[in-house]
Amino acid sequence: MRKAAITELAELARADRRVVLLTADLGFGVLDEFAREFPGQFVNVGVAEQAMVGVATGMAEAGFLPYCYSIATFSFLRPFEFIRNGPVAHRLPIRIIGVGAGTDYAFDGLTHYALEDLALARTQPGLTVYAPVTDEDTRVLVRESYAQSGPAYFRLSRQGAVAPSRDVRSQTPEMGEVLVLALGTAVERAERVAQAVAAAGPSVRVLSVLRFDAATAEDLAAHLTDSRACVTVEDHYRVGGLGAAVAEVVATRGLAVPVVMDAVESLPVGALGSAQYLESKLHRPVGELVSDVLGALKLEADRT
Amino acid sequence: MNDNAREDSLASASHRKPGVTAIDVQALATRIRTRILDGSFNASKGHIGSALSIADLVAAVAPRVRGLGTRGPDRDRFVLSKGHAALAWYCALRELHVIDDATLAGYGTDGSLLCTHPDPQLAGNDFMTGSLGQGMSFGVGSAMAALRSQTPWSTYVLLSDSELDEGVTWEAALLAAHHGCGGLTVLLDLNGQQALGFTRDVLDTSSAPRSFEAMGWHLTEVDGHDVTALDEALALSADSRGGRPHLIAARTTAGKGIDFMEGRVEWHYLPMTREQYTSALAQVGGGEHA
Numbered sequence: 396m397r398k399a400a401i402t403e404l405a406e407l408a409r410a411d412r413r414v415v416l417l418t419a420d421l422g423f424g425v426l427d428e429f430a431r432e433f434p435g436q437f438v439n440v441g442v443a444e445q446a447m448v449g450v451a452t453g454m455a456e457a458g459f460l461p462y463c464y465s466i467a468t469f470s471f472l473r474p475f476e477f478i479r480n481g482p483v484a485h486r487l488p489i490r491i492i493g494v495g496a497g498t499d500y501a502f503d504g505l506t507h508y509a510l511e512d513l514a515l516a517r518t519q520p521g522l523t524v525y526a527p528v529t530d531e532d533t534r535v536l537v538r539e540s541y542a543q544s545g546p547a548y549f550r551l552s553r554q555g556a557v558a559p560s561r562d563v564r565s566q567t568p569e570m571g572e573v574l575v576l577a578l579g580t581a582v583e584r585a586e587r588v589a590q591a592v593a594a595a596g597p598s599v600r601v602l603s604v605l606r607f608d609a610a611t612a613e614d615l616a617a618h619l620t621d622s623r624a625c626v627t628v629e630d631h632y633r634v635g636g637l638g639a640a641v642a643e644v645v646a647t648r649g650l651a652v653p654v655v656m657d658a659v660e661s662l663p664v665g666a667l668g669s670a671q672y673l674e675s676k677l678h679r680p681v682g683e684l685v686s687d688v689l690g691a692l693k694l695e696a697d698r699t
Numbered sequence: 700m701n702d703n704a705r706e707d708s709l710a711s712a713s714h715r716k717p718g719v720t721a722i723d724v725q726a727l728a729t730r731i732r733t734r735i736l737d738g739s740f741n742a743s744k745g746h747i748g749s750a751l752s753i754a755d756l757v758a759a760v761a762p763r764v765r766g767l768g769t770r771g772p773d774r775d776r777f778v779l780s781k782g783h784a785a786l787a788w789y790c791a792l793r794e795l796h797v798i799d800d801a802t803l804a805g806y807g808t809d810g811s812l813l814c815t816h817p818d819p820q821l822a823g824n825d826f827m828t829g830s831l832g833q834g835m836s837f838g839v840g841s842a843m844a845a846l847r848s849q850t851p852w853s854t855y856v857l858l859s860d861s862e863l864d865e866g867v868t869w870e871a872a873l874l875a876a877h878h879g880c881g882g883l884t885v886l887l888d889l890n891g892q893q894a895l896g897f898t899r900d901v902l903d904t905s906s907a908p909r910s911f912e913a914m915g916w917h918l919t920e921v922d923g924h925d926v927t928a929l930d931e932a933l934a935l936s937a938d939s940r941g942g943r944p945h946l947i948a949a950r951t952t953a954g955k956g957i958d959f960m961e962g963r964v965e966w967h968y969l970p971m972t973r974e975q976y977t978s979a980l981a982q983v984g985g986g987e988h989a
Binding site for chain 1 (some may be wrong): 772776819825826827829830833835836837838839840841842843844845847848854866867870871873874878
């Protein structure tokens, strides 16, 4: 995903000298070609993430289009106040690229886990969050961000999912029993949850939320309206993430759709491991989610 | 003032020759001090000590900001990194006819763009500041952008010595030196005070100017209330500095010009009583307006 992002960015940089790539000294093997081809449009600011966003603010005010790259906890969480007072407050076209969505940097531990980035990003007026699922999504969204006037945050995993995504914004709503909504590459777990639910009988559809912006609530409402239950699957803390965004839509629009949330439930410290290990440690078993979904459908049926 | 007159005023202000109009800068500083007292008293707001500390600095630098009050891409930029002293900058903007009397009179009132800290929607404000330490990196970014521009501009940052406590100030300082930001001038307001005490007691940053120099900055140390010295320092060209960014370490006194405020930490926050206002005005040589 990160390579796809930088490949697309290189195409933009080739055509537009205002595009600049800043890194806080990360991106080994990912940024090298860009740095070689566009030395005047590339700055390694050193391990100085706050300054990276501050400098990007000064550059964007002067008409440049900065993309700030690092691991998500460093490029987004650490300089969050700079993002708030810089790109957001000034409404500047600065894009923060954060690699390592959720627990993607599995063995690297909590310092490298972006588990509350979406929650924070969603609070900021005018800040678009892009959460691509595949490399192709990443390319499309990088190009999309270039055409926008405001700030954005890219929540990337290191590797994209293999199967093409089904985007809530482009997919036509369909009548169905269970809608499974996924964040980023958590779609792979979402597919497993969907299969388990489908095995129990209900019809299931899996969609991904690729963008969090002013139109996202409408996207979600359009699909939720035609569903009897919803499961949200994300590699993010429960508070403020995709599940919370869906719950806000359900509650504020009076939709009779129970929501089952699958998210990181505990503080991931101590014994850690591979993605598979972390999934079993930090998420509820798929079987429990299925039971919750079936229970919600039964309650819904009893009510009607 | 009509638009043409304002443009003339800005144009002449932006093409000053160093030294020639030092007396004018002194007079400008006095008018800014008077306006600071008026604004603080009328709005019953604090940060008077900080604003008075930089009155001479803004009087020296504001007329040098080419295109001040415009949004032209190649204009000079000014960053009031110590955003809490915004009143001093607003008063300079009024003196240079960037804003009018009515706008300045709105300071601290509902619906005004002139709040305690600067908002970039106000003409003459390029950046939002108020969170200490952020303005320096904004200024360095502007200077790095200027290096990439066909028609480069100068960037001025006014930095508080308390901002030397912030790590990001040092990140930005290293970047400016490393990238040879010759168009960047930082005016460091060394008044030796911060919110809860004297800097020497809270966190001793007295080695900071030499540290900047060691990083590769050109260092000029001046009396921050000597407008002639300030003017000469600001006139130092990037070429004469070997393309290095310029730190003007200006020794100042918080509350400068008012005997009961000078060097008193409490004037970081306190508003004035009418008696204090009257006394303060008399000390700076201005008449009472409130």
